[in-house]
Amino acid sequence: MNKASLNEKFSMIGDHWRPKVVAQLNGQEVKLVKLKGVFLWHHHEKEDEMFLVWCGQMTVEFRDHRLTLEAGELCVVPRGVEHRTMAEVEAQVLVFEPAETRNTGNIVDEAFTAPNGVIV
Numbered sequence: 001m002n003k004a005s006l007n008e009k010f011s012m013i014g015d016h017w018r019p020k021v022v023a024q025l026n027g028q029e030v031k032l033v034k035l036k037g038v039f040l041w042h043h044h045e046k047e048d049e050m051f052l053v054w055c056g057q058m059t060v061e062f063r064d065h066r067l068t069l070e071a072g073e074l075c076v077v078p079r080g081v082e083h084r085t086m087a088e089v090e091a092q093v094l095v096f097e098p099a100e101t102r103n104t105g106n107i108v109d110e111a112f113t114a115p116n117g118v119i120v
């Protein structure tokens with residue numbers, strides 16, 4: 001039962017597309033990730049995933065439309081829905097999802113797949 005500063009935690013993250021765990025609860029993890037550029041198309045077979053922008057702007061692209069999220073806005077991507085994320089300028093984002101969720105979902109990619117459970 002400690003508090004955490006999101007600004008402090010984000011300052012400890014130097015790389016993009018590598019989620020870091022900041023909190024765990026009820027089998028879920030709250031992950032912090034810095035986005036810049038374009039991620040790959042993927043889906044999560046069994047997990048919904050929520051993106052909440054802390055700082056900056058990001059886009060969640062689906063095959064038939066896209067959503068642009070500003071700081072303070074969120075989006076839930078339902079399980080099974082193909083999507084990719086992107087940010088022209090670095091964005092700081094909180095991701096809420098089950099602990100075992102691979103960041104690249106159904107895809108394994110040397111450049112983008114990050115290890116699970118890395119704590120910041």
